[in-house]
Amino acid sequence: MVTKLKRFLIGRPMKTDELTEEKLSKLKALAVLSSDALSSVAYGTEQILLVLITVGAAALWYSIPISFAVLGLLTVLILSYRQTIYAYPTGGGAYIVAKDNLGTSVGLVAGGSLLVDYILTVAVSSSAGTDAITSAFPTFHEHRVMIALLMILTLTILNLRGITESATILMYPVYLFVFAVFLLIIGGGYQWMTGNVHAQAPAYGVAVPGITLFLLLKAFSSGCSALTGVEAVSNAIPNFRDSAPRNAAITLIIMGVILGIMFISISLLAYVYGIAPKADETVVSQIASAVFGRGIIYYFIQAVTSLILFLAANTAFAAFPLLAFMLSKDRFLPNMFMVRGDRLGFSNGIIFLGIFSALLIIVSEGDTENLIPLYAIGVFVPFTLSQTGMMKRWITKKPAGWLLPFVINTVGMLTTLTITLIFLITKFSQVWMIFLFLPAVIFAFKKVNQHYRDLAEQLRIDLSTDKPEKKGSVIVIPVAGITQVVRNTISYAQSLSDDIVAVYVGFDEEEIKKMEEKWEEWNPGVRLITLRSRYRSIVRPLSKFIDTVEWKTSATDHVTVMIPQFITKRWWHNLLHNQTSLLLRAYLFARQDVKITTVPYRLKK
Structure with a gap:
């Protein structure tokens, strides 16, 4: 039943040699890896207006120069990450760049920040998608947490089906969103040029009291939250078809151009139409309503906006498992993140991301605004470290024509560092937890790595010596009676060793005497030792007996405890039996010099 459900949800298992078919074309990669960046158009301008409106509606004109400043930073970041793609074609983005140039600890800060950012990406995107739905249908507002959780579950299952299949499905809504935004831009621009805009825009260039x-x-x-997701292409280069670096670089440029046009156009329309942020309606919804009215085009724009905000999380589902794989390969995350699932994706990373982002939605109660500052910090810390790493690379290697790339990375580093500091100062009450969470993540990385190094040291052998x-082997068989299960275990033990002892733990003398008599009558060729348990414990007397056997034989023989266990035909039959064998095995696992073997006997009905 479980297998059938799994096959229905994620499809048939794929062969390893089908991995090449899972590589992405530029068209599909743009949809999968830029959905996060493109979706930020839906809330980037709004985040600027939310800050300015605190002074008054007259201050909203400042959104235009601020938006152009954000556009300038986007240009610098696109050029910087284009260089990163060619310098580090294996992917990994900020983590690999920082680790290679600034040291492992700095690399872990970048990698940890990105992992946190991807979890926040899923939470923010699903929350923002829910906000777009509730803007059009306010009656759903009280159910926003459940809607966001359903979005995350859907994306998790979709990505478990494989990156190519998810890209094929996601390609259409992403390009529909681009079409919808350009339709809004063209429609809004036409209305403005023909003088059909009736709203009063704030006077441009007028000084506003209280502006600092x-x-x-x-x-x-706050507006720089529109730049989240820009690094995803450089992180996921291995997902591209050959030549992967060239295809990734082209995809990055296309993404930057589309994002830049859409972001600055939405900011201009918001100003022209005199849009001010509202608690129950997004800025994009207000612009669409002003341009087209509450007709079919409005609902089309709202539908694809909510869809792209929901699908923006897919960028994280594409990048998080790959980054987790690289950290796992470097022994900073558990080995399970290196395992490919049935559909050749890193399924453990996908499931982990889905679970933690869902928990974040529940904790934050689906409030996007509270998540965005933390989300942006998770982006700009890796941005800054990546630019710094590339600066050191140019200074150290000094390849031909290195000065211009160095200047670009320097400008990028100074800008992103400034933004990071601004976030820390202006939104400290919302981002302070990063000072607790990020060190905890780095500490966990270090402890995992220490475990793997200790493990390697203890398991390493000298091939020559x-x-x-x-x-020899002394086999101890705990028995609860004379049954087919015990007979099966003794038969197997006799094929391995002549030194076998069966141990029976009884709770009273009469019970022990009956067992001894029956054993003598049965006479399986194995000596029976009976132990009296005054406190009705089986594990404790048996453990003391094993200590005695181990003390007498440890120098010359292995001590093996061979546990008889019957396997029920139906899973629920297990609920009807005491799981003594499981308790005994769990206890003995902690023993250094005792070997444990379970001998199953399968029941037929």
């Missing part, structure tokens, strides 16, 4: 440099920097940093040591 601090406030403008805060608005700029470390030969297997030949020993």
